Amino acid sequence: MSNTLNETQSSPLQWQKVSPWAVLYFVVHFCVRFVKDGLLNLLPMLVVFVTQVENKVFWAQAAGGAALVSLLVYSILYYLNFKFCISDDHEILLNKGVFKKERLTLKFARVQNVNIAEPFYFTPVNLVNCIFDAAGSVSQEAVLPGVTKDYAQQMRKQIFAFKAQHQTEDEHTEHSEAHTTENSLRISNKEIAKFGLMSNMAILAIAAIAPFINVLVDFLEQQIITKVEGFYQQELGLLASAATFAMITLIALLVLIAVLLSVGMSLIRFYNFELYFKGQKFKRIAGLLERHQLSMSMDKVQSIVIKQNLMGRLLKRFTVECLQASSGGIAAGVAAKKNKQTLMLPVLNSEQVDSVCQWIYPWFNSKKLQFNGAERALLYKNLSFYALLPSIAVFGVCYLGQFNSWLSLGALLVLSGLVTLSYQRYGYYLHEDNGRFYLVVRKGMIGVHYRVFELYKAQSARSISTYLMRRAGLKSLYIQLASGFAFIPYIKQQDADYIIDFTLYQAESTKRSWM
Template sequence: MDEQQWQRVSPWALVYFVLHFAFRFIKDGIFNLLPIAVLFVTQVQNKLFWGQVAAVVAVTALLIYSVAYYINFRFCITDEHDILLNKGVFKKERLTLSFLRVQNVNVAEPFYFKPLGLVNCIFDAAGSVSQEVILPGVTAKYADAMRERVLTYKENEQEQSSEPSTTDLAEEQSQRNLTLSNKEVAKFGLMSNMAILALAALAPFMNVLFEFLEEAVINRLETFYEQEVGMLVNAAALAVFSILFLVVIVAIFLSVVMALIRFYNYELYFSEGKFKRIAGLLERHQLSVSLEKVQSISIKQNLIARVLKRYTIQCFQATSGHAIGAKNKQSLVMPVLDVTQVNQMLLWIYPWLDQTGFDLKALNFKGVERALLLKNLCFYALTPSVLLAAFSYVTEVINPLFCIFIFALLSMFAFLSYKRYGYYFYQHEGRYYGIFRSGMLGVQYRVFELYKAQSANSISTYFMRKSGLKSLSIQLASGTVSLPYLKKDIANGIIDFTMFQAESEKRNWM
């Protein structure tokens, strides 16, 4: 390719554009069409005919738009080390991305490109999904060459720190790797919230779905249960319960399938201070992350993960300041690790840690003030329980013992949340690190080096000020970490020390 001229990607990239815009329509546009879909299902008589007409129109429009987008899609690599990209159909866009702003150059190999030896070359811009550049349908050789060119340029431009870094330490070590079996990956589907998301996606269709199920399935199940169990149980309730159970099973199955699609044949390599992850079923996605660019890490274990004795580690890079994980596809996720693998990952990220002596659970975390427990008990346990008791008194529908049970349950949740909150600071060779703990039935640890903080502040309500309390918030390039209800002096001390580390440290946090 002539890198000084505007270029087009391979004609095979048209397949990528068709699938890309189809997925975007399903993900973003279909919810806007839900009212029309409901009217179509409930009001239209000849559903098959008009459904076919709508499908033909949608597919034709998708193909025409994809072809027009491909024709307008051009890119150029300049001598000034910029990536220029022209794209758009109705709204033309010119995107300029400097090599210095490229956080990673990743390679994805979709299944439809694999026989052709083509890949998608992804220039991951720090902090903005909209500024990300994807060149679909380029050769693997070209993508590797671009990655080497960008990374070499950035290394030459960036100032080298005089202090030994974690990268320097890692260069002395040989390449290390971690592989996860697909059986382990399937467990991540059980641990993650994908099943809940699948049920949420079905929620708008529940009324129509239950009407269909009532006619096609529930009535037959009710008849079957009446014949088999007679008067022992309510046949109608048992039929509805069976359908709900089936829906939950289907959601869990979809969650496992989604986990396998994303992390199939998971491979992780660590060498010279860089992670390289290869995973995916329909798209073998190669993600490279430099250890120096990791802003913070999260170690999570929810309720199901506790039963399975597994953890999830996520390495966050710079985002645009929105919610943590906004660029989830470009963040490094180690989905399902046992305790030994967690310690192994911590040693890779923080090589100075002693594997035999370091245990997150054994750290002497300092907790938050008891006022947080009292507030949560009042607002989230006592108030709902009193309202429920008042409702039961007026209507005489709910047993008063049920209100007591609800209060006890909510109080337990409030207490568990209060006990989970904690913080711990430690230092090694002049470097200071913080660990913030939170959770309820599960637990989450956020680990970060203090000098990477961008800002730190505190918030206090009127009653908190009366009690000399503050809630702490530290802004990182990867999101915000917070801790509620600390004594004023402690919160101010953490803020002052954190900002001192951020302002006095000369190392590049990016």
């Protein structure tokens, strides 16, 4: 092993301790947990502190000092109680906890990925974090902080060698026949910045500062708005117009700050993005403060999601996610996206999307997919419920409030256009390639969302139909996956029944592992 791993002989098991530098990891880890889980609960208290408490500097220094000392003491105690062991039964054992002792047992067979993360604070001492991911479950993730990179690579090889010995003969043959050509993709930081514009991080940033908006507005009104208003008043000569322009300037400034925060968070997460594919395995390296290395076997990919929102459409860029198994059930899609082991390619153009997808599905070409659309009954229903009825309500409000009734016509045209776009996006495409069967499901409105998966990885398939749908011979179809679900609305009854029967047949008859 290395000099960073100190063996103890206090029990029959060979318990080991990580490097003392791991205290840094625990400090950062508990800080992040506090920000994610505890900060929101303290926001009301912080608002009261900012608005009501006098002598803020003194009390802020006292509270900050006490919190820092508590954090350091707790992190040191956590490090002293943190021990790990690799048993002869091919298990990873972890002892951890301060007030609540916990032992985590993780079998080699349940380890889905072994990832290596290199935080910036470990770079000077050449240490990394070795992360064991169990079947896509974040709660079962085990981390060995502060070990050498050679030891982490050794653990990865040991676990993958163990899993390779327990593969079925068919899987072994399939992997041995797979081509070993390495494909790679690098995304420039300029492109990563575009992901900050495409993602919803700007909205989250605005939501984060919402509790402080009154304090912030008061501060800006005293320091900035008054000066800006005076400038506009001098230039425009009208006090009312000056106040309006000053408020517009303030709103634009807040939006700009949120966008810059979103771009900054994107760069921190995906800085110098590198993706490699070789021997049926992905390896992704990215991150500014922490160079995180994520490995994923192609067999673990349950589905691929390709999506493009309004900003992505303006920039002509897509986001691709390779989803692993999540907790299942109704919230499977949410759990899969929150899973830290999800492989996300933040910003790609259409050619790059096809290239990456062809690493997994050689037949995939987004320009040649011939989708079967939904029946027109879906369009008529949505026009009635989501365009006509709201427009009638707008007309009633305009009539009672003595507003211009032409607003209702404008609402009808806008809503009808959106409903029509949504209807045109719905579609599905069934494909066969070398005895394997795939389904591509499309949806969207202004943007577009594709889900691509192999049929045998489906967990269940069911159909629903209302009375009017049954009279028209139509059904809507749900296919549950381990990483979410696919929804195909308003297709012919015989087509829905065929897809359900064929999907279940593939799931039951295919012997290949889907995990």
